[in-house]
Ligand code: SF4
């Protein structure tokens with residue numbers, strides 16, 4: 001299935017397998033989940049949220065290495 | 067569908083790993099706000115009539131802190147002034163200043179931008195460029211000392227009775243572990259919700275977000291639709307603090323309460339440390355700038371002397 005992933009001002013359409021969670025998605029993208037807040041279709045979601053076809057996932061980095 | 071532990075509504079925006087609690091947006095914002103207000107009371111961080119100087123970088127922590135202090139300002143308990151320090155870090159600080167200003171304006175809080183260049187004749191970028199050979203001190207060492215100096219000076223200029231900084235639980239835990247690992251017990255005894263010097267020239271410093279994790283501060287500003295500067299200082303990554311921070315965050319993944327227990331443990335040991343270690347070194351006044359100093363010159367002046 002296809003989803004759109006937004007990080008900063010970059011949008012990217014990604015092909016991923018069905019019914020994965022936000023946590024799985026972050027793992028695939030190699031983003032530590034403790035450093036980001038994730039919105040699914042404009043709403044903040046928790047790591048256990050399921051990602052579905054056509055979803056717009058926005059990943060907002062709130063913690064920086066320093 | 068997950069439901070909020072408090073009100074039963076959906077959707078939830080956080081699962082607190084430490085307690086298992088699930089919270090919806092409203093309950094998360096309310097409970098976090100209440101927690102900070104409770105900590106302000108519990109640690110006696112403010113008194114009625116205080117004029118609090120908010121060290122406002124425009125980042126998530128300081129913007130969150132200002133929005134909560136504004137509740138007390140609107141109740142006429144305290145007065146506020148927001149101060150943003152422009153260290154002169156190119157490509158980084160400019161956006162922070164703009165966002166800081168917008169947030170202060172939105173709440174109708176007086177806002178001041180103060181420059182390293184104005185007080186020390188040089189901005190941080192130039193200090194680092196001109197660093198003399200053999201001086202391997204990190205930018206953050208200068209920055210930290212000079213920022214503290216400026217805040218104390220501006221607080222006096224503005225008649226502020228408290229200086230509030232946005233240090234969160236992650237920052238505080240880092241300081242504890244860092245100073246412990248470096249054997250820097252003197253600095254260790256100075257960590258706490260409120261600075262305790264009775265020297266009159268030190269404006270007391272307070273840290274209302276000391277028990278809020280960095281992640282929750284990030285979630286708070288996004289959930290509250292506050293505009294904040296989300297970026298990393300170009301000098302931040304390679305500091306020892308950064309290394310310690312990454313180590314603690316890594317540990318927290320499998321041990322979600324580790325930062326709380328580090329803080330609680332430290333707060334219990336601290337009075338004993340203080341009793342044993344207090345040197346009673348009387349405070350002087352810096353011969354050059356008149357700010358508090360432990361010797362003839364304050365730390366900021368020993369640094370800025372080099373750049374003359
Ligand atoms: S990371 Fe270091 S140099 Fe950058 S603003 Fe913070 S203390 Fe200053």
Ligand SMILES: [Zn+2]
Pocket residue numbers: 070071072073074075089090091092093094
């Ligand atoms: Zn709720």
Ligand SMILES: [Zn+2]
Pocket residue numbers: 352353354355356357359363364365366367368
């Ligand atoms: Zn001085």
